[in-house]
Amino acid sequence: MLPQQKMIRGLVSVLSAGLFFCTASEALAATTEQQERHFTVKDSPIVIINNIVNGRIEVKSWKNSEVVVTSTSVPGKVAIEVEQVGDRIDINASSLVPSSQPHEVEANFQLLVPEQTELQLRTQTGVILVEQVNGDMKLQSVAGDVHLKEVSGYIIVKTTSGSLVCTLCSGKLDFNSISGGAQVLQPSLTNVNLMTTTGNILYDGDFIRTGLYTMNSGRGLVEVRFSGTDSFDLNAQTYRGTVDNQAKDYLKPESHGGKRGSKYAQSLFGTVGQGYAKVELSSYSGTIRILKRN
Amino acid sequence: MQCKELEAVLEVEGLSPLPPDAREHLARCSSCQDLLADLSALVVAAKRIPAEVTPPDRMWISIRAQLEAEGIICDTASVIVSPAPWWRGFFPFFRPRALALVGAGLFLFLGSVYLVEHRGGNKVATNPPPAQTQPNQPPTRNAPPPAQANSAAARKTPPQQTQSARVLKPVPPRPSSEDLLPSPSENAYLGDSAAVLNRTENSLPRRELADNAAVDASLRQNLRTLNEFIAECEARLKQDPQDQLTREYLNMAYQQKAELLTAMMDSERSEH
Numbered sequence: 001m002l003p004q005q006k007m008i009r010g011l012v013s014v015l016s017a018g019l020f021f022c023t024a025s026e027a028l029a030a031t032t033e034q035q036e037r038h039f040t041v042k043d044s045p046i047v048i049i050n051n052i053v054n055g056r057i058e059v060k061s062w063k064n065s066e067v068v069v070t071s072t073s074v075p076g077k078v079a080i081e082v083e084q085v086g087d088r089i090d091i092n093a094s095s096l097v098p099s100s101q102p103h104e105v106e107a108n109f110q111l112l113v114p115e116q117t118e119l120q121l122r123t124q125t126g127v128i129l130v131e132q133v134n135g136d137m138k139l140q141s142v143a144g145d146v147h148l149k150e151v152s153g154y155i156i157v158k159t160t161s162g163s164l165v166c167t168l169c170s171g172k173l174d175f176n177s178i179s180g181g182a183q184v185l186q187p188s189l190t191n192v193n194l195m196t197t198t199g200n201i202l203y204d205g206d207f208i209r210t211g212l213y214t215m216n217s218g219r220g221l222v223e224v225r226f227s228g229t230d231s232f233d234l235n236a237q238t239y240r241g242t243v244d245n246q247a248k249d250y251l252k253p254e255s256h257g258g259k260r261g262s263k264y265a266q267s268l269f270g271t272v273g274q275g276y277a278k279v280e281l282s283s284y285s286g287t288i289r290i291l292k293r294n
Numbered sequence: 295m296q297c298k299e300l301e302a303v304l305e306v307e308g309l310s311p312l313p314p315d316a317r318e319h320l321a322r323c324s325s326c327q328d329l330l331a332d333l334s335a336l337v338v339a340a341k342r343i344p345a346e347v348t349p350p351d352r353m354w355i356s357i358r359a360q361l362e363a364e365g366i367i368c369d370t371a372s373v374i375v376s377p378a379p380w381w382r383g384f385f386p387f388f389r390p391r392a393l394a395l396v397g398a399g400l401f402l403f404l405g406s407v408y409l410v411e412h413r414g415g416n417k418v419a420t421n422p423p424p425a426q427t428q429p430n431q432p433p434t435r436n437a438p439p440p441a442q443a444n445s446a447a448a449r450k451t452p453p454q455q456t457q458s459a460r461v462l463k464p465v466p467p468r469p470s471s472e473d474l475l476p477s478p479s480e481n482a483y484l485g486d487s488a489a490v491l492n493r494t495e496n497s498l499p500r501r502e503l504a505d506n507a508a509v510d511a512s513l514r515q516n517l518r519t520l521n522e523f524i525a526e527c528e529a530r531l532k533q534d535p536q537d538q539l540t541r542e543y544l545n546m547a548y549q550q551k552a553e554l555l556t557a558m559m560d561s562e563r564s565e566h
Contacts, residue, residue, distance in 0.1 A: 054506060094356070105506065124509050142557065143512040160554065161512045178516040178550055195546060197523055218523055218543055239530070239539050284527070284543045 033075045037082055039067040044116040044135060045087040049123070053078055053095050053105040056126035056144075061115040061133050068112040078107045118153075145180075152188075163199065181220065189213075196220060200286075204293060207232045209276035218284045225293040226250075231273030236281040236288045238266045246291035247272075295319040300326050309333060397490030397552070404486070487548050488524075494555050513558050520551045 039045075045067055049057055055073075067089055071080050081092045093107035108126065113119075119137040121128055128139050128146045136154040139146050141162040148155065152170040163180040166173060170188035181199035184192065190211045194201050197218040204225040207213060213232075215222050226232070226247070234251065236243050243266045245251065251270035268290070281288050295303075295315045300323075303316050309330075312320065320326050361367045495517070527544040530537060 054509070124506065125512075142509050158553075160516050160557065176550070178554065179519055197547060197550060198519055216543075216546070218547070237539060239537070282539060282542075284523075284539070 031074070032072045034070065034072045035080070036068065036070045039069070039084045039089050041065055041067055041087045041089075041114065043087055044118060045089060045114065046118040046120070047089045047091070047111065047113055048120040049091045049093075049109060049111075051091075051093045051107055051109070051121075051123040051126070053093055053107050054125040055093065055107040055109065055123055057109045057111070057121050057123055057128045059111045059113060059117075059119060059121070059130045059133060061117070061131070062112050063115070064112075065114055066112075067114070067117075070110040071107055073107040077105060080107055157182075206230055207277040207279060211277040213277065213279045215280070216282045217286050220283065220286045221289065222281050222283050222286065223289040223291075224279065224281065225291055226272065228292055229273070230277070231275060232271070232277035232279045233275040234268065234270045234272065234279045234281070234290065236268040236290065238283045238286065238288055240285040241283045242266055242287050243268045244287055244289040246289065250292055251290070297323060297326055301329070304330070304333065309337060397487055397494070400490070401487050401548075401552075487552075491548065491551050491555065494559075495551075498555070498558060513554065517551070517554055517558070520547055520554065523547050524551070 042065065047059070047067060051057065069082055069089070069091060071082075071091075071093070073080055073093065077096055079092075079094050079096050081090075083090045091109065093109075095105045106126075113133060115132065116134050118135040119130065119133065119139070121130075121137070122140040123144055124141070125143045126141075127144050128141055129149075130137065130139070130147070130151050131149045132151070134152045137151065138156040138158075139148075140158045142160045144159070144162045146157050146159065146162060146164045148157075148164070148166045148169055150168045151166075154172045155166070155169065155174065157164050157173070157175045157177075159177045159180040161179045162177065164175050164177070164182040165185070166183065166187065167185045168187070169184070172191040173184065173187070173189050173193070175182045175194045175196070177196045177199055179198045180196060181201065182194045182196065183202045183204075184194070185202075185204050187203075187205040188208065189205075190208050192203070192211070192213045192215070194203075194215045194217075196216075198220055199217060200220040201215050201217050201222045202225075203213070203215060203223070206227055207230045209231060211232075215224070222236075228250065245268055250272050251268075252272070253270060266288075268288075281290075295318070297319075300316050300319055303312065320330065358367070524544065524547045527540050527547065530540045531544065534540075
């Protein structure tokens, strides 16, 4: 082997080793760090997470009077500040450096809270998941979905494009989104207000007596599946869409409020049972479907 | 001395040596002893608070980014500081966020004006225009003459109501809300809100708002969606200004757009 070839081979080896070390050190730097913090609380705590980076927020309840916050993030990229003031716990996650790698500006949270807890959660793209928590909650997301299971209280959900799935929820629900949809399954909600511009809405469950239910979608589908024992007055209107009434056998002409007319060709007024609850559905150009579930 | 008097003494003189009568009361009153103990604990705790608390690095980064974003500081080169002219003080009022706030305020104000106009319709009838109160109009066959009617009204109503009863005329029933034409104030607030929102939208930077392509894409896509929907509703209202459903959807779309623009501006600032 010529000395020149030897020199080139040596140079290539050194460069390769350098490249390897650079990559390895970068990978090491990007590893996530997990932190767990415990906060003792007395009564019903309020937990506020303002996650202005991306990330998943998962909240579950337990029997202890303690809030446990477990966070994972890339150290040096995301700053996480947690503060307790009495029964209020404030958690802030923010980006420390501009980064083009989405996973680097990410903070994921797992929380264990007492059953009676008030929540205010905000994130950008991660999922928000709340299970078995009783208390008022305000949940905000840009593109992340919101999953609620067995929660109760006054629930406010605001998303830009994220969708809501609310299973076995009770209390009051207020959902507002531009392109996200909403699915409300087996609820015990007394007051529901769902509004989306292009998303779809599905309400599959009972209407509680004296409850008020308003569901509006600009361009999406609004579908309501009620049970045979329900009792509500229905008002459904659409400007350019259609009203698909698959419950003609159950829907009688409206018995309250006298005769009502609508300028919209696609409108439907009727009563199921005694008409105790009030259900108002509208869509600008989407379909409204009413059916009795089996 | 009573407890309230002792509290007054503590408010005025603090924990400095108390007058003899106050000390005498304090010696036999347990609640005032507790109060004094709490105050003493507060004073001790206040003295332990450090004079300066070092804020975290993130705070400085955030403040610096905010100042740079607003053009208050510039880190490219040293700038010769000259006294700012007085009219520069008005600049913050023309920033997008301030404009958005002004727009929201205008929106609420005009909305309330609209509500007052439409719900206060019966009150307007108590001050009808002079043409309606002229006595030259022939009385209807079944109605009593004006004087008779007035005296009848005076007998049935308290004296302070007779004046308004005299000028009251039958008011034709108001049409239902679905048939109402949009009031000028309603049209004005829709137009103003649209203008403010469009100005805010135009002032958004073209570059990526958040350091996250997914968030940026979602925000911009939803803004396009809203603009399309608003255009559709506005086109419909040009055809039929009385379309209440379209008007409600247009209002909701404007509200969503205002919130979305605020979120976009917040994303831009928080990432710097």
